Amino acid sequence: MSNICKNWTEWLKKNRFAGQTPEMIEQTTKWLEAVRDVILVYAEIKQYETVIDIGCGTGLLAFKALEIQDCKGKVIFSDKFRDCLEDCKQILDEAGIKYGYQLLECPVEHIALPESTVHKALMRSVLVHVVNKQPAINEIYRILKPGGKLCAFEPVIRSNTRYWEILDPLHIEKYEDFKKAENEIMENPLDSLCNFDENTLKTNLQTAGFTIPEVKLQEVKSSYVVQPNMVREWFINPPSPNQPSTKERFMKYFDEATVEKFMSDVQNYLTGRQIDLKTNAVFINAIK
Numbered sequence: 001m002s003n004i005c006k007n008w009t010e011w012l013k014k015n016r017f018a019g020q021t022p023e024m025i026e027q028t029t030k031w032l033e034a035v036r037d038v039i040l041v042y043a044e045i046k047q048y049e050t051v052i053d054i055g056c057g058t059g060l061l062a063f064k065a066l067e068i069q070d071c072k073g074k075v076i077f078s079d080k081f082r083d084c085l086e087d088c089k090q091i092l093d094e095a096g097i098k099y100g101y102q103l104l105e106c107p108v109e110h111i112a113l114p115e116s117t118v119h120k121a122l123m124r125s126v127l128v129h130v131v132n133k134q135p136a137i138n139e140i141y142r143i144l145k146p147g148g149k150l151c152a153f154e155p156v157i158r159s160n161t162r163y164w165e166i167l168d169p170l171h172i173e174k175y176e177d178f179k180k181a182e183n184e185i186m187e188n189p190l191d192s193l194c195n196f197d198e199n200t201l202k203t204n205l206q207t208a209g210f211t212i213p214e215v216k217l218q219e220v221k222s223s224y225v226v227q228p229n230m231v232r233e234w235f236i237n238p239p240s241p242n243q244p245s246t247k248e249r250f251m252k253y254f255d256e257a258t259v260e261k262f263m264s265d266v267q268n269y270l271t272g273r274q275i276d277l278k279t280n281a282v283f284i285n286a287i288k
């Protein structure tokens with residue numbers, strides 16, 4: 001567990017915004033709400049249905065589903081980690097909500113529900129944290145009723161802009177070595193963050209039994225001016241509480257002093273410059 005992020009709740013509330021300006025945090029929040037709304041449009045939730053938010057975290061999807069059902073159906077808040085469920089329970093209690101939900105502590109690979117019992121499975125950015133995606137997708141298929149739907153969003157990190165693409169070799173010591181290391185990191189088949197893309201997900205869904213799953217690739221382009229200290233935050237914050245940070249990943253290839261020098265070269269080169277980034281993700285809409 002990283003010493004700068006103790007659990008998922010802390011990551012969702014603090015670390016995911018690391019290195020962002022207040023304007024960027026506002027943009028990220030708006031983007032999260034927009035992603036949530038697309039998933040919920042796909043899901044077409046009805047009041048009587050059983051809906052599960054798999055890897056619910058702080059409840060981005062589940063709370064909206066509860067609102068749509070007006071607490072008259074059943075929304076299952078499910079997560080592998082208890083801190084997330086405790087956080088959601090606190091919000092539910094504070095809002096005085098007593099009906100229409102269930103809390104379920106289990107991993108996506110072993111969902112503690114009988115087969116064919118769920119109308120809609122919702123999920124955002126969970127498979128990206130699961131190394132072996134096929135058993136997880138098979139399990140979602142198992143709990144869905146025939147005609148039930150999986151509506152999800154996952155980032156496709158391996159085709160995002162890489163550091164070496166926005167750097168100038170003339171300003172970065174050991175540029176070629178870091179480029180090679182970054183490419184290797186991004187192509188590691190054992191790293192849950194980057195061992196998949198839209199094609200492998202589609203194959204996983206078809207193998208599980210989903211008929212003609214829709215897997216829509218979305219490419220988002222963004223531009224902003226790099227601020228002082230931003231680079232350090234990008235490098236030291238982990239992508240999840242139990243995964244190494246970018247700095248730690250590079251330290252598998254170089255000693256700490258070399259990585260620190262790279263970080264300061266990147267910071268010096270990028271500070272004050274406008275960078276253009278490409279970020280990929282997929283929306284999934286799959287019927288059992």
Ligand SMILES: C[S@@+](CC[C@H](N)C(=O)[O-])C[C@H]1O[C@@H](n2cnc3c(N)ncnc32)[C@H](O)[C@@H]1O
Nearest residue numbers: 008055056057060080081107108124125126129
């Ligand atoms: C990036 S967060 C997304 C949280 C929430 N879905 C959202 O959209 O804000 C990833 C979530 O997946 C959960 N998670 C990670 N591995 C999991 C697994 N194997 N099974 C179930 N949940 C998992 C984490 O606890 C965390 O809540």
